[in-house]
Amino acid sequence: MITPLSWLKEYVDIDITPQELQDKLFSCGFEVEELYEVGKDISKVVVGKVLTCEAIPDTHLHVCQVDCGEHGTFQICCGADNVAAGGKFPAALVGATVYATAKDHKTVEGVMTIGKGKLRGYESHGMLCSGVELGVSENMYPGAGYNGLLVLPEDAPVGADVKPILGLDDWIFDIAITANRPDCQSIFGIAREVAAVLEKELKMPDVSYTETENKLAGFKVAVDCPDLCPRYSAHYVTDVTIGESPAWMKRRLALVGIDAISNVVDITNYILKELGQPMHAFDLTTLEGNAIQVRRAADGEKITTLDGQELTLTDANMVICDGVKPVALAGVMGGLNSEIRDTTSAVLFESAKFARDNIRRTSRALGKRSDSSARYEKGVDEYATVMAMKRALHLIEELGCGKVGRTHVDVNTGNSVEPRELTVSVKKVNDCLGIVVPNEEILKIMTNLAFEPKMDGDSLILQVPAYREDMETYQDVAEEVIRMYGYDHVVPAFMPSAQVTIGGLNLQQKSELKLKKALCSVGAYECIHYSFFSPADLDMLKLPQDAVERKTIRLMNPISDELSLMRTTLAASMINAIARNQKRGNLEGRLFEIGNVFMPYELPLTQYPDEKPRLCVGIFGKKESFYTMKGIAEKIADTLQLEFTYENMSNTFLHPYQTARILCNGAEIGYFGKLAYDVADEQDLRTPAFILEMDLKVVSQWYGKKPVFKPLPKFPEEQRDLALVMSKEITCGEIEAVMKESCKYITNISLFDIYEGEQIAADKKSMAFTVVFTPKDEAFGAESVDGFVKKILKQLNKKYGVELRS
């Protein structure tokens, strides 16, 4: 909320510095996001009286002797056409700062410092300034818009700082207003708070006016949608003369960034800023049917707003119509057909309350925003709606631009604009705060906030002003009290009356953290990716149309298509992360992520989807292989005290022969494998990449498995190394399975060598294993282990034709 200090001072006597006021506002809940002096860039510019002014031959320049009072008299060269002896102009002394302008003398190009200069051989000790050079527009100071020197009044004291004369010593507060205080979305609203915090009297804006006998015979207002329009008031103004607003009004509008247009339009804008109530003025002569009707638009109904744009409406929008046609898009913008023109002679003022969510939705749906719609979206109160109409009529009189008619129609849903009574318990207020605020402090604070408090025992009886729609309970009162009393009165306590609770992570959270730390220990870095991804990601994975991953939940209003689907796999984000790293020159690394996937039961959603945690690991680089990833899988199994088994599988984005399904306790829990070459090429990967994905929701059922101690074997273990020759297609897993079946004493089998080459047949390979035999009830004799080995070899030979390597 842009608030000029000078405007605030109309309602409150402010006798502290702008910085002190900023601190006061901050402590009572109004953060001043920016505070600056209007003339912050202007310095050392004083009133200069031109004593002599002589033309420099063959130029447009004049050389002047300028009296700058206490600062001295200086020779200044000037190119402006209105420089003249005897005139008073702003004189920038050497060392002054003013705005630099382009050759057009209008466009500001930054701030410059005035130095001594020489023009056509004449020394110049300063500069006489235009309005633009001082940042003063025509609206801020009459005459300042002239493309030449700004003429100062004759009574301006020579040598005095020009800033107070031009209003450049004013301050602007940009104040953040929280959503619960729409009543402070106006300068008068802020003034109410300032008066309360400074304990000063609040001076009310003048709302008096005199009605003439002029009437609109038979005029009617009908509100067909009271849910969208709880209050609509209209008032008739005759004998309108459209013209310019007075300087004081134009200046105030300029300070808050609004261009003056004409007196009637300026009044509506002025009231929007002063009281926070959007108003609209219709040219009455363009209204037909002697009526106003507020209704939902018909589907397909069209209106051309005063910016000349034709809009097609739906019944979600609200229109203001005369007896025949729409004349305004309610709360957003007036219609072109009824706008105020230079020739307007009679006006119908509108001051209404429209439902904020309707205005918000209309404004967004049609892409049409205005100061009015922005204000309505925050919510207006009927107190302001009523006051604003009176104030507008007062200004019509004050500006002398029309006569206030007698026709006033107020359609409302019965809401009072009078204060309502609220009684709360003082004890509850104090209990909420945890301190005891002295009764007299509470009474003083609530008095300053205009609640007219009374205390009766524990009861605090308040008269809640109609604009304080947020005040409903003792908690609201507690907030009012403490923000004015000061949060520094709050005394730290540590829940003296609370019961002891046991905190900490649950089993799932502990297990996930343990898993993350284990992955860090194998050199992987944790990453976090967005929960949404792109339709292109599904294509990157080459998933078939009927793949379960393609059944995704779509955002209705995504930021972009790339972030439009809820993830059903973490693999795509991981592949993208690897590609991003490689593009930036990181050619090897290990990454992992634990994140949710979102599997809908049906679309569109009618119940919570299955939101389940997954683990994704991505490793890449020359050193990585299927087996390094398998090592990571085994690390995960060890960490969670589980046993994984693996079987061949294939999917659309991994290598057909280097991909494994991961099984645990008979359930499929995930997969890992080498990224397929076509996918890798499309992502411009320069080193091989491997992806693992695991469903932690399934795995979580086994979290927290307690280690069970097994007594150490009573008898020594025996170990044999077996080098076996077999056909190339037989797998290590197959050999291990046969061995285990053949002998119940085997407790460990580990492969230590694979050989293919000259020493064995060309179609064969050799695999060498260390096999550990653990005795159970009695020690092995050397012969018994040899017997086991024989049996194993026999079985291997029978099943796969395996021979012992000679």
Added chain:
Amino acid sequence: MNANLEQIKQEIIAGAEELNSSKEVYEFKKKYLDGKAGKIGLLMKEMKNIPPEQRADYGKGVNALKEWALTYLGEMDVKMKAKELQNRYESEKIDISLPAVESEEGNLHPITLIRNQLIDVFAGMGFEIFEGTEIETDYYNFTALNTPQDHPARDMQDTFYLSPEFLLRTQTSAGQIHVMESKKPPIKILSPGKVFRSDDDATHSPMFTQMEGLVVDKGITLCDLQGMLDVFVKKIYGEGTKTRLRPSYFPFTEPSVEVDCSCFECGGSGCKLCKGTGWIEILGAGVVNNKVLENCGVDPNEYSGFAFGIGIERTAMLKYGINNIKLLFESDLRVLKQLND
């Protein structure tokens, strides 16, 4: 002394000169001293050819030679082994300036690091950790939190909708409601999790992480909130850190406050990090609005509570000096490797 013995002694001395390794020493020693088969052992067999009166001297001479040879070759063996060890070391001389062979340790994401630090602090104060779902209903995210359909506070957050009813939660506060519906006070929970708002620039990401805390019990007041915050900031930002409450607004708390802590960079004197104010905004908090308690079936006449919400990314960015929130989600190893805390 038998000339033969002297000859053998000289033979050993000469032969030993030629020896180059401990293995050769061993072989050489074996040649002379391998029990009865060695050359010195064989000398004993000569005894029968020695005249009886000389036999005693002869025997002494052979034994002396044997002692001498054992000592002599033993010393030689020690010397040779020392030399060999030295040679072996020298042959294994390396360039210690070559790069290390690293066994790389990864690390947790900065968001997880901050999250864990916060959890440690609050778990110690008796908070349980509750993680809600990322997909929520309009009711749990807004309505139950005292933010009805037309409430202006809904403008504060641009919400991603999945259907008219379902949305991506905009705040972890949604989890509060689920907990209060399923659990009777005393409640002390911490809800960390991903939240979503339609916002995308250097300090805003459409997905970010919040941690919401909620306490509901008998007699909980604003003073308890202040007390808990004091403990929290001291543990996270250092012992000397102070807090400041100032009025704010959230629909689900009343009174609501913004909490600032004294700048941990400059200690409050004003610097670039705190923009010269000496204070840094760290979280929003307040006394739980009675309407929220009522919505969850908790009697506000019996219980009261406070809640607070911390932005994890903001905390991480402040703590590690990260200037762009995007860096946290790009998984660039050059970034991740630096943040090992």
